[in-house]
Amino acid sequence: xxxxxxxxxxxxxxxxxxTRPGAVTRLVIFIVVLTAAAIVFGIFRERxxxxxxxxxxxxxxxxxxxxxxxxxxxFLQFSPRSSGDDLSKAFxxxxxxxxxxxxxxxxxxxxxxxxxxxxxxxxAADLRTVEGLLSDVPEAAATxxxxxxxxxxxxxxxGEFRLAHSIRxxxxxxxxxxxxxxxxxKVPGQRQPLLAWQLADISDERAEQERFFLDLQKAIDHLDHxxxxxxxxxxxxxxxxxxxxxxxxxxxxxxxxxxxxxxLSEIVAGDGMALVRxxxxxxxxxxxxxxxxxxxxxxxxxxxxxxxxxxxxxREGSSGPTRTIVLNRTQGEDASADLRASEVRFTRFFNSTPxxxxxVDHDGRILRTNAPFLSLFGPxxxxxxxxxxxxxxxxxxxxxxxxxxxxxxxxxxxxxDIAPIDTxxxxxxxxxxxxxxxxxxxGTGGEGAEEAxxxxxxxxxxxxxxxxxxxxxxxxxxxGQLAGxxxxxxxxxxxxxxxxxDLLLTNHRPSDPSFPDIMNIKQNANRAASxxxxxxxxxxxxxxxxxxxxxxxxxxxxxxxLARLVGSDIKLRIDHGRDLWPVKVDIGQxxxxxxxLAVNARDAMxxxxxxxxxxxxxPGDESGTFAAYRExxxxxxxxxxxxxxxxxxxxDVLKKIFEPFFTTKxxxxxxxxxxxxxxxxxxxxGGFIFCDSxxxxxxxxxxxxxxxxxxxxxxxxxxxxxxxxxxxxxxxPAPKPAEARDLSGSATVLLVEDEDAVxxxxxxxxxxxxxxxxxxxxxxxxxxxxxxxDGKIDIVVSxxxxxxxxxxxxxxxxxxxxxxxxxxxxxxxxxxxxxRNLPEDAQFGFLxxxxxxxxxxxxxxxxxxx
Numbered sequence: 102x103x104x105x106x107x108x109x110x111x112x113x114x115x116x117x118x119x120t121r122p123g124a125v126t127r128l129v130i131f132i133v134v135l136t137a138a139a140i141v142f143g144i145f146r147e148r149x150x151x152x153x154x155x156x157x158x159x160x161x162x163x164x165x166x167x168x169x170x171x172x173x174x175x176f177l178q179f180s181p182r183s184s185g186d187d188l189s190k191a192f193x194x195x196x197x198x199x200x201x202x203x204x205x206x207x208x209x210x211x212x213x214x215x216x217x218x219x220x221x222x223x224x225a226a227d228l229r230t231v232e233g234l235l236s237d238v239p240e241a242a243a244t245x246x247x248x249x250x251x252x253x254x255x256x257x258x259x260g261e262f263r264l265a266h267s268i269r270x271x272x273x274x275x276x277x278x279x280x281x282x283x284x285x286x287k288v289p290g291q292r293q294p295l296l297a298w299q300l301a302d303i304s305d306e307r308a309e310q311e312r313f314f315l316d317l318q319k320a321i322d323h324l325d326h327x328x329x330x331x332x333x334x335x336x337x338x339x340x341x342x343x344x345x346x347x348x349x350x351x352x353x354x355x356x357x358x359x360x361x362x363x364x365l366s367e368i369v370a371g372d373g374m375a376l377v378r379x380x381x382x383x384x385x386x387x388x389x390x391x392x393x394x395x396x397x398x399x400x401x402x403x404x405x406x407x408x409x410x411x412x413x414x415x416r417e418g419s420s421g422p423t424r425t426i427v428l429n430r431t432q433g434e435d436a437s438a439d440l441r442a443s444e445v446r447f448t449r450f451f452n453s454t455p456x457x458x459x460x461v462d463h464d465g466r467i468l469r470t471n472a473p474f475l476s477l478f479g480p481x482x483x484x485x486x487x488x489x490x491x492x493x494x495x496x497x498x499x500x501x502x503x504x505x506x507x508x509x510x511x512x513x514x515x516x517x518d519i520a521p522i523d524t525x526x527x528x529x530x531x532x533x534x535x536x537x538x539x540x541x542x543x544g545t546g547g548e549g550a551e552e553a554x555x556x557x558x559x560x561x562x563x564x565x566x567x568x569x570x571x572x573x574x575x576x577x578x579x580x581g582q583l584a585g586x587x588x589x590x591x592x593x594x595x596x597x598x599x600x601x602x603d604l605l606l607t608n609h610r611p612s613d614p615s616f617p618d619i620m621n622i623k624q625n626a627n628r629a630a631s632x633x634x635x636x637x638x639x640x641x642x643x644x645x646x647x648x649x650x651x652x653x654x655x656x657x658x659x660x661x662x663l664a665r666l667v668g669s670d671i672k673l674r675i676d677h678g679r680d681l682w683p684v685k686v687d688i689g690q691x692x693x694x695x696x697x698l699a700v701n702a703r704d705a706m707x708x709x710x711x712x713x714x715x716x717x718x719x720p721g722d723e724s725g726t727f728a729a730y731r732e733x734x735x736x737x738x739x740x741x742x743x744x745x746x747x748x749x750x751x752x753d754v755l756k757k758i759f760e761p762f763f764t765t766k767x768x769x770x771x772x773x774x775x776x777x778x779x780x781x782x783x784x785x786x787g788g789f790i791f792c793d794s795x796x797x798x799x800x801x802x803x804x805x806x807x808x809x810x811x812x813x814x815x816x817x818x819x820x821x822x823x824x825x826x827x828x829x830x831x832x833x834p835a836p837k838p839a840e841a842r843d844l845s846g847s848a849t850v851l852l853v854e855d856e857d858a859v860x861x862x863x864x865x866x867x868x869x870x871x872x873x874x875x876x877x878x879x880x881x882x883x884x885x886x887x888x889x890x891d892g893k894i895d896i897v898v899s900x901x902x903x904x905x906x907x908x909x910x911x912x913x914x915x916x917x918x919x920x921x922x923x924x925x926x927x928x929x930x931x932x933x934x935x936x937r938n939l940p941e942d943a944q945f946g947f948l949x950x951x952x953x954x955x956x957x958x959x960x961x962x963x964x965x966x967x
């Protein structure tokens with residue numbers, strides 16, 4: 102309990118180091134015992150005399166010794182009051198906030214002066230606990246009950262509440278704010294913890310906060326309704342604050358605006374971000390810049406503005422947050438409206454043009470630039486380029502700097518005929534730039550003038566790439582046409598040689614001395630025919646028999662063959678893609694493609710290495726990621742990659758690898774037709790092939806085959822050949838059965854061929870089989886023969902390419918006379934080369950050159966029987 106001393110109220114201190122639990126009780130008992138002993142000593146001394154006195158003194162001596170012993174072991178303690186207690190009491194009493202300590206039963210143990218004054222307690226009897234004061238006050242009851250409940254669980258807590266009047270009775274009227282804290286603590290020597298309550302009047306603090314908040318609200322209101330826009334952005338360019346004026350200009354709803362949801366690049370139009378990014382500050386400094394650019398409103402309109410841009414950089418040099426004042430350049434005094442409009446138009450044209458523009462002086466130093474120029478040549482050229490006196494030729498390749506110096510000299514002399522300069526960037530020769538140096542035409546570019554010339558720059562990288570691609574495509578097409586023409590004429594020669602060999606073999610037995618020579622002629626003619634097929638493959642005019650396949654199965658069947666081809670020193674790995682889409686290819690030709698690429702990879706790894714064949718699907722949206730392959734059109738593809746770890750291909754060689762007769766192998770070890778045949782097969786299939794290689798690191802061929810999607814097609818009649826290139830097997834020379842077949846016949850055949858040797862060989866072959874053969878050397882002559890025979894022709898065998906009238910035209914004319922006439926085309930080209938020009942219901946057979954007598958008789962027999 103508290104007590105009163107010298108007329109003032111001083112609560113009893115909680116800490117008392119002079120006492121020990123039970124010591125006071127023991128001391129009182131000890132005093133009582135001594136007093137009783139003295140009384141007994143006085144009474145019994147008179148009755149029993151000195152002997153009893155001596156005995157009693159001995160007993161008292163023993164009691165004294167026991168007391169000294171108890172004191173020595175700490176059983177009893179007597180010490181003066183500690184000065185630390187007075188210090189603690191003085192400190193606690195001087196606290197501005199009230200402090201009340203109670204025991205677990207709610208009895209007051211200690212209360213400082215501030216608590217007594219705050220609650221109006223004049224004496225110890227007036228003291229009330231915090232719960233007793235505020236538990237019945239509705240505004241504070243919830244907070245006090247929460248803290249009291251936490252104390253029962255040993256948990257500290259705090260809270261604030263507002264009362265309609267002060268806690269102290271008789272205080273000034275008016276609402277007051279209070280903060281209370283509560284916690285438990287333990288005193289050494291006591292089992293039960295004590296409860297400490299702190300109570301503080303924070304009304305003045307709250308009033309100051311409200312004043313600060315009102316001032317802040319006024320400042321924000323002033324900023325929001327200022328005649329200029331304002332925004333702030335973080336180092337990532339995210340807009341963290343935007344005032345109401347700028348939001349209104351841009352059409353942004355501030356009620357739904359979320360800091361960081363809008364980026365600066367979303368509201369800056371055109372290349373304006375290049376101007377903003379060009380503002381850089383030195384480490385640990387702040388940089389201010391004025392930028393004229395356009396902003397984009399939410400409705401898509403352009404708003405010309407001027408930025409008063411402020412950027413702060415950290416000590417490490419990284420860009421920090423920005424603060425920007427935005428001036429609307431469409432607003433101003435009416436007197437300068439025309440001038441302001443002209444300035445806005447010029448700034449917009451200057452910064453929005455797709456051409457980079459810079460003004461240079463007589464020494465070639467950059468004086469001013471537009472936004473596209475900064476975007477194209479940064480960070481070599483930035484907004485500090487003028488201050489740093491950067492020379493314009495720093496963005497020109499060293500080999501073209503003399504040409505620029507000469508052009509600048511002409512511009513200084515106001516000459517008009519200055520040729521453009523094509524160059525590349527000094528640090529990136531893949532980027533092509535064309536510069537136009539123009540003289541100042543208004544007479545201000547003479548000696549002593551600030552600007553000597555205006556330089557315009559255009560990025561021509563895409564144009565150069567397209568030009569290169571077009572040139573390569575045209576070259577390959579021209580070479581392909583040449584190869585196809587050679588193959589066609591050579592096929593005619595080989596056909597005559599093979600047919601003549603067959604005729605000679607029919608008249609010579611194997612025992613004849615000339616028989617081996619004739620066989621040698623035929624075998625070499627067949628070897629030449631294989632070379633012709635490779636030329637036709639490159640020119641994309643070979644005959645393909647496409648079918649729907651899954652490449653997983655094809656490569657699995659090829660694995661053993663490839664392993665034998667590459668040898669034991671090369672580790673072969675085939676990675677199959679999951680759920681590959683079907684493709685439509687000629688299986689034989691595709692296998693030839695993979696085999697050719699594997700053989701080339703083997704030759705590039707004479708000491709062994711790794712060869713990997715991978716497949717996977719490439720969806721249409723992913724095909725656009727292959728930006729380096731400009732020829733690749735968007736679509737769904739199945740990708741086949743053949744990668745080796747060989748010696749690689751030099752860049753100058755890489756450009757020619759698909760050209761026919763180009764080879765890097767030794768003489769006699771390669772014809773130069775392998776990769777050209779691969780190129781032609783993939784192209785004729787409708788796919789694309791690309792090669793990436795680095796010297797010393799290996800080569801990767803990537804083949805993109807179009808995904809096949811099944812479509813309902815009209816079934817062709819039996820024995821007919823469809824026009825879309827999907828030929829039924831009956832129209833092609835089918836594999837010959839092992840048993841002998843009767844190839845004779847009695848039908849009437851019209852043989853149309855402009856090559857005399859081929860025509861004569863065909864006539865003899867068919868005549869020897871019993872056919873009646875009429876010949877013609879052109880399509881016009883064939884019509885005359887047909888009319889002279891009154892259409893009594895059972896079948897027409899015609900070459901495709903002929904003078905005056907080609908084969909497809911002849912078929913069209915004959916169908917007018919006899920709609921169901923049977924027709925066989927003979928050509929060194931693939932049937933796709935001419936079949937697309939025929940009517941959809943055209944039915945015909947096809948025999949590719951070169952052919953033997955037996956193959957000719959077989960096709961004629963099959964078409965007649967169809």
